[in-house]
Amino acid sequence: EIVLTQSPVTLSLSPGERATLSCRASQSISNWFLSWFQQKPGQPPRLLIYGASTRATGIPDRFSGSGSGTDFTLTISRLEPEDIAVYYCQQYRTSPLEVTFGGGTKVEI
Amino acid sequence: QVQLQQSGPGLVKPSQTLSLTCAISGDSVSSNNVTWIWIRQSPSRGLEWLGRTYYRSDWYYDYGVSVKSRIALNPDTSKNQISLQLNSVSPEDTAVYYCARVVTETGKPYYIDVWGKGTTVTVSS
Numbered sequence: 725e726i727v728l729t730q731s732p733v734t735l736s737l738s739p740g741e742r743a744t745l746s747c748r749a750s751q752s753i754s755n756w757f758l759s760w761f762q763q764k765p766g767q768p769p770r771l772l773i774y775g776a777s778t779r780a781t782g783i784p785d786r787f788s789g790s791g792s793g794t795d796f797t798l799t800i801s802r803l804e805p806e807d808i809a810v811y812y813c814q815q816y817r818t819s820p821l822e823v824t825f826g827g828g829t830k831v832e833i
Numbered sequence: 834q835v836q837l838q839q840s841g842p843g844l845v846k847p848s849q850t851l852s853l854t855c856a857i858s859g860d861s862v863s864s865n866n867v868t869w870i871w872i873r874q875s876p877s878r879g880l881e882w883l884g885r886t887y888y889r890s891d892w893y894y895d896y897g898v899s900v901k902s903r904i905a906l907n908p909d910t911s912k913n914q915i916s917l918q919l920n921s922v923s924p925e926d927t928a929v930y931y932c933a934r935v936v937t938e939t940g941k942p943y944y945i946d947v948w949g950k951g952t953t954v955t956v957s958s
Binding site: 756757759761767769770771774775780812814816818821824825827828 | 870879933
Protein backbone atom coordinates (compact mmCIF):
# COMPACT_ATOMS: atom_id res chain seq x y z
CA GLU A 725 0.00 0.00 0.00
CA ILE A 726 1.23 3.47 -0.88
CA VAL A 727 1.06 5.75 2.14
CA LEU A 728 1.00 9.52 1.65
CA THR A 729 2.38 11.51 4.58
CA GLN A 730 1.57 15.20 4.66
CA SER A 731 3.44 17.81 6.65
CA PRO A 732 3.03 19.91 8.59
CA VAL A 733 -0.26 18.83 10.12
CA THR A 734 -1.14 22.46 10.83
CA LEU A 735 0.29 25.59 9.21
CA SER A 736 -0.36 28.99 10.81
CA LEU A 737 0.53 31.99 8.68
CA SER A 738 -0.51 35.58 8.01
CA PRO A 739 -2.30 36.91 4.92
CA GLY A 740 0.16 37.54 2.10
CA GLU A 741 2.65 34.96 3.34
CA ARG A 742 3.81 31.96 1.35
CA ALA A 743 2.53 28.49 2.33
CA THR A 744 4.50 25.36 1.48
CA LEU A 745 2.73 22.02 1.99
CA SER A 746 4.53 18.71 1.64
CA CYS A 747 3.29 15.29 0.54
CA ARG A 748 5.69 12.36 0.77
CA ALA A 749 4.88 8.95 -0.72
CA SER A 750 6.11 5.66 0.75
CA GLN A 751 7.17 4.61 -2.77
CA SER A 752 7.68 6.35 -6.07
CA ILE A 753 4.51 7.36 -7.92
CA SER A 754 3.89 8.79 -11.35
CA ASN A 755 3.27 12.54 -11.54
CA TRP A 756 0.26 11.73 -13.71
CA PHE A 757 -1.59 10.31 -10.71
CA LEU A 758 -0.85 12.96 -8.07
CA SER A 759 -3.56 15.51 -7.23
CA TRP A 760 -4.15 18.15 -4.56
CA PHE A 761 -7.53 19.08 -3.07
CA GLN A 762 -8.83 21.86 -0.84
CA GLN A 763 -11.62 21.11 1.62
CA LYS A 764 -13.59 23.64 3.65
CA PRO A 765 -15.94 22.64 6.50
CA GLY A 766 -19.17 21.06 5.33
CA GLN A 767 -18.01 20.85 1.71
CA PRO A 768 -16.57 18.09 -0.45
CA PRO A 769 -12.94 18.33 -1.52
CA ARG A 770 -12.26 20.67 -4.44
CA LEU A 771 -9.65 19.82 -7.08
CA LEU A 772 -6.76 22.30 -7.15
CA ILE A 773 -3.91 20.55 -8.93
CA TYR A 774 -3.69 17.39 -11.04
CA GLY A 775 -0.80 15.69 -12.76
CA ALA A 776 1.32 17.06 -9.88
CA SER A 777 1.54 20.55 -11.43
CA THR A 778 -1.49 21.40 -13.61
CA ARG A 779 -3.99 23.83 -12.10
CA ALA A 780 -7.61 22.81 -12.40
CA THR A 781 -10.10 25.07 -14.14
CA GLY A 782 -10.81 28.27 -12.22
CA ILE A 783 -8.01 27.83 -9.68
CA PRO A 784 -6.08 31.07 -8.98
CA ASP A 785 -2.46 31.14 -10.09
CA ARG A 786 -1.27 31.66 -6.51
CA PHE A 787 -1.69 27.87 -6.21
CA SER A 788 1.07 25.77 -7.74
CA GLY A 789 2.21 22.17 -7.53
CA SER A 790 5.61 20.61 -8.02
CA GLY A 791 7.64 17.52 -7.30
CA SER A 792 8.26 14.01 -8.57
CA GLY A 793 8.99 10.50 -7.38
CA THR A 794 8.18 10.46 -3.69
CA ASP A 795 8.20 14.17 -2.82
CA PHE A 796 5.51 16.60 -3.88
CA THR A 797 4.74 20.18 -2.85
CA LEU A 798 1.72 22.46 -2.97
CA THR A 799 2.62 26.15 -2.73
CA ILE A 800 0.26 29.02 -2.06
CA SER A 801 2.30 32.05 -3.03
CA ARG A 802 0.30 34.74 -1.19
CA LEU A 803 -2.23 33.53 1.35
CA GLU A 804 -5.73 34.96 1.18
CA PRO A 805 -8.28 34.67 4.01
CA GLU A 806 -10.41 32.37 1.82
CA ASP A 807 -7.52 29.87 1.66
CA ILE A 808 -8.31 28.70 5.22
CA ALA A 809 -8.99 24.99 4.66
CA VAL A 810 -7.57 21.50 4.89
CA TYR A 811 -5.45 20.44 1.93
CA TYR A 812 -5.08 16.81 0.82
CA CYS A 813 -2.79 15.10 -1.65
CA GLN A 814 -4.08 12.00 -3.43
CA GLN A 815 -2.54 9.31 -5.60
CA TYR A 816 -4.02 6.78 -8.00
CA ARG A 817 -2.12 3.56 -8.82
CA THR A 818 -3.48 1.30 -11.52
CA SER A 819 -1.66 -1.97 -10.94
CA PRO A 820 -2.61 -3.08 -8.44
CA LEU A 821 -5.50 -0.63 -8.24
CA GLU A 822 -5.12 1.67 -5.24
CA VAL A 823 -6.40 5.13 -4.44
CA THR A 824 -5.11 6.83 -1.32
CA PHE A 825 -5.22 10.23 0.30
CA GLY A 826 -2.81 11.92 2.65
CA GLY A 827 -3.88 12.82 6.17
CA GLY A 828 -4.21 16.51 5.31
CA THR A 829 -2.61 19.84 6.25
CA LYS A 830 -4.78 22.41 7.95
CA VAL A 831 -3.96 25.98 6.93
CA GLU A 832 -4.83 28.65 9.48
CA ILE A 833 -4.55 32.39 9.14
CA GLN B 834 -21.90 21.47 -15.96
CA VAL B 835 -21.74 18.06 -14.34
CA GLN B 836 -23.55 17.65 -11.05
CA LEU B 837 -23.90 14.68 -8.73
CA GLN B 838 -26.98 14.58 -6.51
CA GLN B 839 -26.73 12.16 -3.61
CA SER B 840 -29.65 10.71 -1.69
CA GLY B 841 -30.23 8.08 0.97
CA PRO B 842 -30.87 7.60 4.68
CA GLY B 843 -28.66 9.24 7.26
CA LEU B 844 -29.18 6.56 9.91
CA VAL B 845 -28.64 2.83 9.51
CA LYS B 846 -28.86 0.14 12.19
CA PRO B 847 -25.89 -2.16 12.84
CA SER B 848 -25.84 -5.32 10.69
CA GLN B 849 -28.21 -3.76 8.14
CA THR B 850 -27.47 -2.49 4.61
CA LEU B 851 -26.42 1.06 3.80
CA SER B 852 -27.90 2.19 0.47
CA LEU B 853 -27.07 5.48 -1.25
CA THR B 854 -27.80 6.82 -4.73
CA CYS B 855 -25.83 9.24 -6.88
CA ALA B 856 -27.87 10.84 -9.69
CA ILE B 857 -25.77 12.24 -12.53
CA SER B 858 -26.63 15.31 -14.58
CA GLY B 859 -24.53 16.80 -17.36
CA ASP B 860 -22.84 13.50 -18.20
CA SER B 861 -23.77 9.89 -18.88
CA VAL B 862 -23.20 7.07 -16.43
CA SER B 863 -22.00 4.99 -19.39
CA SER B 864 -19.58 7.61 -20.71
CA ASN B 865 -16.39 6.03 -22.07
CA ASN B 866 -13.91 8.56 -20.70
CA VAL B 867 -14.80 8.64 -17.01
CA THR B 868 -15.13 6.34 -14.05
CA TRP B 869 -17.50 6.75 -11.11
CA ILE B 870 -16.25 6.25 -7.59
CA TRP B 871 -17.41 6.29 -3.99
CA ILE B 872 -15.29 7.67 -1.18
CA ARG B 873 -16.02 8.08 2.50
CA GLN B 874 -14.54 10.38 5.11
CA SER B 875 -14.38 9.93 8.86
CA PRO B 876 -12.15 11.38 11.59
CA SER B 877 -10.67 7.95 12.32
CA ARG B 878 -10.04 6.76 8.74
CA GLY B 879 -9.67 10.03 6.81
CA LEU B 880 -10.59 9.91 3.11
CA GLU B 881 -11.04 6.30 2.05
CA TRP B 882 -11.70 5.06 -1.48
CA LEU B 883 -14.46 2.42 -1.54
CA GLY B 884 -14.83 1.42 -5.16
CA ARG B 885 -15.39 2.33 -8.77
CA THR B 886 -17.46 1.37 -11.78
CA TYR B 887 -17.11 2.27 -15.42
CA TYR B 888 -18.38 1.32 -18.84
CA ARG B 889 -16.09 0.25 -21.67
CA SER B 890 -18.43 -1.78 -23.90
CA ASP B 891 -19.27 -3.64 -20.69
CA TRP B 892 -19.50 -2.71 -17.03
CA TYR B 893 -16.46 -3.08 -14.78
CA TYR B 894 -16.15 -2.91 -11.02
CA ASP B 895 -13.29 -2.59 -8.53
CA TYR B 896 -13.57 -2.41 -4.77
CA GLY B 897 -11.34 -1.33 -1.92
CA VAL B 898 -9.73 -4.01 0.18
CA SER B 899 -11.34 -2.80 3.42
CA VAL B 900 -14.92 -3.26 2.13
CA LYS B 901 -14.50 -5.73 -0.73
CA SER B 902 -16.62 -8.49 0.80
CA ARG B 903 -19.52 -6.16 1.68
CA ILE B 904 -19.86 -3.64 -1.14
CA ALA B 905 -21.67 -3.44 -4.44
CA LEU B 906 -21.97 -0.60 -6.96
CA ASN B 907 -24.91 -0.70 -9.35
CA PRO B 908 -25.16 1.57 -12.37
CA ASP B 909 -28.65 2.32 -13.69
CA THR B 910 -28.58 3.63 -17.24
CA SER B 911 -32.34 4.29 -17.34
CA LYS B 912 -32.06 6.71 -14.44
CA ASN B 913 -28.46 7.81 -15.13
CA GLN B 914 -27.35 7.06 -11.61
CA ILE B 915 -25.16 4.80 -9.52
CA SER B 916 -26.10 3.21 -6.25
CA LEU B 917 -23.88 2.07 -3.42
CA GLN B 918 -24.78 -0.83 -1.17
CA LEU B 919 -22.70 -1.67 1.88
CA ASN B 920 -23.82 -4.74 3.79
CA SER B 921 -23.47 -5.76 7.42
CA VAL B 922 -22.58 -2.27 8.61
CA SER B 923 -21.10 -1.49 12.00
CA PRO B 924 -20.44 1.78 13.85
CA GLU B 925 -17.02 1.86 12.13
CA ASP B 926 -18.89 2.57 8.87
CA THR B 927 -20.14 5.89 10.25
CA ALA B 928 -18.83 8.53 7.84
CA VAL B 929 -19.63 11.11 5.19
CA TYR B 930 -20.07 9.26 1.89
CA TYR B 931 -19.25 10.92 -1.44
CA CYS B 932 -19.75 9.92 -5.02
CA ALA B 933 -17.36 11.45 -7.53
CA ARG B 934 -16.26 11.42 -11.16
CA VAL B 935 -12.78 10.48 -12.33
CA VAL B 936 -11.61 11.82 -15.68
CA THR B 937 -9.59 9.34 -17.69
CA GLU B 938 -7.19 9.96 -20.58
CA THR B 939 -5.64 7.39 -22.87
CA GLY B 940 -7.42 4.77 -20.79
CA LYS B 941 -5.74 5.83 -17.55
CA PRO B 942 -7.47 7.47 -14.57
CA TYR B 943 -6.31 11.06 -14.32
CA TYR B 944 -8.06 13.14 -11.70
CA ILE B 945 -11.23 13.46 -9.61
CA ASP B 946 -12.97 16.56 -10.89
CA VAL B 947 -16.58 16.47 -9.64
CA TRP B 948 -17.90 15.47 -6.23
CA GLY B 949 -21.35 15.05 -4.77
CA LYS B 950 -22.15 17.15 -1.71
CA GLY B 951 -21.81 14.18 0.60
CA THR B 952 -24.21 12.18 2.75
CA THR B 953 -23.59 11.85 6.47
CA VAL B 954 -24.38 8.27 7.50
CA THR B 955 -24.51 7.22 11.13
CA VAL B 956 -24.60 3.55 12.07
CA SER B 957 -26.39 3.22 15.39
CA SER B 958 -29.22 1.30 16.98
